[in-house]
Amino acid sequence: MEVSDSVLDHLRQVIALPDLTGTRYELESEIGRGGMGVVYAARDRELDRRVALKVLEVPITGEAQLIARLEHPSIVPIFETGTLADGRSFYAMKLMSGARLDRYAADTHTLSERLRVLRSVGEALAYAHSQGVIHRDLKPQNVMVGEFGEVYVMDWGVDAVAGTAGFRAPESTMDRLSDVYALGALLKFLVSASDSPAVAAIAEKAMSTDRRQRYDSVSAFLADIDRFEQGLAVEAWSEPIWHRLRRFASRNAVLLWLVAAYTLVKFLLFFLRKF
Amino acid sequence: MDADTAIGGPDGRFPSTHVSLIEAAASGLSEAAMDKVIALYWKPVYRFIRIKFQKSNEDAKDLTQGFFASALQRDFFPRFDPTKASFRTYIRMAVERYAANQHGAENRQKRGGGVEFETVEDQEIATESPELEFDREWRRQLFFLALDDLRAHCEQTGKRAQFSIFEDYDLSDRDRLSYSDLAVKYGIPESTVNNHLAWARRTLRAFITERLRGTTSGARELHEEMRRLWK
Incomplete structure (x- = not known):
């Protein structure tokens, strides 16, 4: 069986795609690729919503399962973890929109x-x-x-x-x-x-x-x-002394302005009384 | 440059390295495990030697054969340290050292016997990166072996229809038939074409994983190699 370059490329492409047989998800497109795995946009058929699917070559165990339970406003919520028909692991997460840092x-x-x-x-x-x-x-x-x-x-x-x-x-x-x-x-x-x-x-x-x-x-x-x-x-x-003074002035600007205004008024009153 | 060897090609058989089971076991690997390594690496090693050292088909075959025989007789495989490099890199570097030594010895013998000129073809080949060619050939060989496994599995388990559809669609080098055309051709619903293709791809992936498992040091290297395979 001869494997030409074009067939090899095609096979690599189709086999790399996650096999979603038996899951509630439909693949849409690849949205990111990193050291840990590949992230795809997918549709959750049951809840009719878009999700992000992260597909990993490594099994999800131990600490990764702990990660799935983290609940914090700045941690992307994980809806589901599991194993695909092709043996790979996946996370289904909230699909984020915005800009990377x-x-x-x-x-x-x-x-x-x-x-x-x-x-x-x-x-x-x-x-x-x-x-x-x-x-x-x-x-x-x-x-x-x-x-x-x-x-x-x-x-x-x-x-x-x-x-x-x-x-x-x-x-x-x-x-x-x-x-x-x-x-x-x-x-x-x-x-x-x-x-x-x-x-x-x-x-x-x-x-x-x-x-x-x-x-x-x-x-x-x-x-x-x-x-x-x-x-x-x-x-x-x-910090150097000049920086400390500047920071002091910045923190106490109102007080310093009041002291300056008070001094100025006293100064003016002094001269007005004199003349 | 003369044509490549047909070994490792269609219906090809990898040559025996003439090393007994006892010798293979002495190097820490069973014969079956050794066969897996040789099946996957014979062709990449051969291609690497041909391009890197500009050897003829026969010379490259001899050097490849010599490399594996020497690797089996020495403690080459037990000395592999997965913390330093992948097995694939370890083999490539070892081949490079082995072939460079042989090449050097050959040139020393020829010294004084006249100047050797590179042919135009050889110069063209030399512009390719032997390392990239080694990796490409390794990938091709891995798929080739896994496809053979898939075909044998389909024949043994009565899934010839699945393999035929997979062959018509995924192994086609020309314009692919659509799923609906395949459904008409095989007289089955389009969804069945879809399921058959998904099954064949999944099973091929499993065979690829198995082949890699037999030639990597453990889960970490296996996953790294799998990840690199799709890049």
Whole structure:
């Protein structure tokens, strides 16, 4: 049996498609491809709605089943997990619309808007960690920003995944601190050092090669972001005196204006009385 | 360049490496397991040697044969470390080393006997990437073997109609008949054509997985190879 190039290409194409025999789904189109598997848009015949089907070569076991039970506003809800007739595993998820974070970040957004997105990602991570789940592959391509500004973290890690260069912590065994590292890399991706040296320092601390120098949790990382947004000194940066004065002035602008106005009035009254 | 070997082609038989079961077992693999490895890798190794070292059909066949015989006699297979590379990469690199040594020895013998010129055909072949050709041939061989498994399975289980429809549609190199044309041709409903094709593809995929399982180190490498296969 001769297998020509065109037949080989055709076979690879048709066999790669998930076999949905016996499921409630009809295949529509491929919408994404990553290290873990391929995502398709599909129609759920029973509920007459569109879903995203993620098809994996690896079986869904252990932690992946835990992921399916995560319930958080920034974690894409999973409707169903199972095994296809061809032996592959699948997740049926809410079909998201919006922009991936790498595309979203290419548009102009204020610093506080970028930090809002980062905070949502961090809150989803902190929640997942509290449930014993580690993401393992956090990167801009795995974060979606919806049309109403909602943020979703996708592609929660399974065993076969070990991060993406630039966002992957240097250690070989992934744990919560590896996610802290990736969150720092995400912050660095979203905010340039010229935007704010304090934020850049937060990212650098989270991305320390020495794990002991990193924030010990995502919550500690977010607390430093909070301090920055409230105009307080951040843990990650010992700021120069001029910066501290400027931050003080910025935080107490009203008080300083009142003091200045009071001084001016006193000054004017002093001269009016004199002449 | 002369034509490729027909070994591994239609109705072809892979040559025995003349290594006994005891020798194969000594290298850590049963004869059946070894046969699976040779069936999948003989042709890619042969093509790689032909292109990389610009060997004639006969020389490439001899080197391929020599490589597998040498691999069986030494502890080549037990030395494979799946943490360093896939089995496919391990074999390709080993072939490259083996053929380079043989090629070097051959050239040393010829030295002083005049200058060898490459033919125009050889130069054309040399512009292809031997590594890519190795992977392409490996993929083709994998499908070829799995299709043979599927055909045998269909014959044994009385599913000739399923295989015929699959052959007419998925293995056709010309314009494919539509599902409705196939339904008319075989006198069955269109939905049955659909089901037969889905079954044949699913079963072919299972045979591909089985073939790969026999030539990979474990679940992780198997899934990686499966993922690369569809890329």
